[in-house]
Amino acid sequence: MPRARSQQVSLSDTPYYHCISRCVRRAFLCGDDSVTGKSYEHRREWIESRILFLSHIFSIDICAYAVMSNHLHLVLHVNEIQAKTWSAHEVLNRWHSLHKGTLFTQQYARGDTMPSYAVELAERSAEAYRERLTDISWFMRELNEPIARQANVEDGCTGRFWEGRFKSQALLDDASVLACMAYVDLNPIRANIATAPETSDFTSIKQRVKAAKTGTQPKALYPFVGNEHKEKNEGILFKLTDYLQLVDTTGRITRQDKRGAIDLSLSPILQRLGIASENWLTIAIQFEQNTHGVVGQEQSIKRYKNLQPRSRPNQRCCRLLA
Template sequence: MGDDPYSGKNFDHRKVWIEQHLQQFAAAFGIDLLGFAILSNHFHLILRTRPDVVVAWNDQEVARRWMLLCPHRRHADGSPMPPTESEIQSIAGCPVKRAEIRKRLSSISWWMRLLCQRVATRANREEEESGRFFQDRFHATRLADEASLLACAAYVDLNPIRAAMAATLEGSDHTSLQRRIQAIPAGDRCEVAGSANPLAMAAVDSVDRFLSPLTIDERTDPIGPCPSESGCRCSDKGFLAMPLEDYLQLLDWTARQVAPGKRGKTPAGVPSVLKRLRLDASSWCELASDFGSLFCTVAGRPERVDSMRSHRTHRRYHLRRRARELLTSAS
């Protein structure tokens, strides 16, 4: 999905394919898209399944959404045509099929299955090839608490910088982070810490409208499903207990710590969010840079992970030693 050193061709346009599919899926599935980063040979997604939202949809809405994802008919450009009443009734009128589709609409496995399948089909058609495009099935890590969610969000958003594909937050192409920065009103972008001439970026309204809102205020925000009325995303529920400005400052500070040759002394004004989540600066840097190797099936504080059991086997989850050390020392 990037530069091919053997043929000399560039395949960055496939990253655009994925972003287009993410927008479509966020509007149709009962799943919140919290973050994403698309690199040259892999991509990361942070997803929150929302069966509570799907339960509120009537039978016709369930059928309509599925028909938009898997249409019987398409326009000449490949976009799905609106389903007919008979197509909707083929699902809404069948209790067995309807129940199965409801489960699929909040299933991360189905989201990933359709996404990877469509990218593979387009890539194979483009190169007149057949067979696998992605090496293997996706790997998923369950995020069990706020600290692991914040560390994972930073890990995903900072991927292009760590891979030397970008030098700044706003220059990290094909990421949810860039979308959120572009959606900031032009007059407010001077507040973004570490931005390289952010006012020079074109102001694009609502380019992040398919993403879940970043901020959640547990004291004042409404509880419950919070379904979105925009039709661009599943719900309007945020996921981090901080404003976007604080999150950007935290990422900018973190990027400077993990950048080669810039490990200097920890700044005096470490963002207060680290203290709120009981994370010290050194532990945070390691969590944000090595998240993928520290966690496997579940990510969270030891006391949280130790209390959890697999829904399928009822066995306890295993937390790797270094992850346990980091999150214990930070408590």
């Protein structure tokens, strides 16, 4: 049986998660349907726009994403500390950009004069919304439900559009986070729908490359801050240039089908992660095949507190990340 979502997401153990949603129907999420000849390519823009919009509403950062023909990938970072700093007014304004809320929350957000009992109810609602704005399940709901409704209207049908629920994996350490990000960013290249990271439409890597050309980082994506900013802990603790070079090199090897042709162990980022080049290629190219549930290096798995008594970590993944 699948594990309950509450047992899969434990923010006390890790704020990083890999989420995947897949279509249940034969009709494509995006791309071109070779059977009917109909193009669904415009739906990629729907999804990317929704992802980037939600990144400004939720206290959940987008580390990586890729919108494929019948599924999408996300690497998310839950920022509980940020959400705790929001005032009740800010929480309500954010939530009202998604839903109407209640009469009391609308009055409270406007600053109307209210009786004490109504203020209490509005503030209680704000605390409930604050929790939702750090909840991955709510994030995925707010992403998937509008897309499903739009697609059903366009297809002239009703019923389920997505599979029963999204899949999520806990990423316990830097090695698993970066390996998963690279896997997500390289999905279009592996699927042979792009030839380079910078030409991979509707992916986070294209956004990062585009911004890097101007010396900036995308505001909607969780930034790389470099090792020198560990004390700030407000981003991914590696240099963006190192990551872009690593993804580009891995992508070239993937396209040429010459694994190991370039010695990836020379990359500073892999040296700091302590991952051998062959192991990196295996995990970055075949992340889903080699991982499930909880992903991390062996010492991170041992620290993980919320595994079910009968659950066992993927030992092959632990070895690949070593």
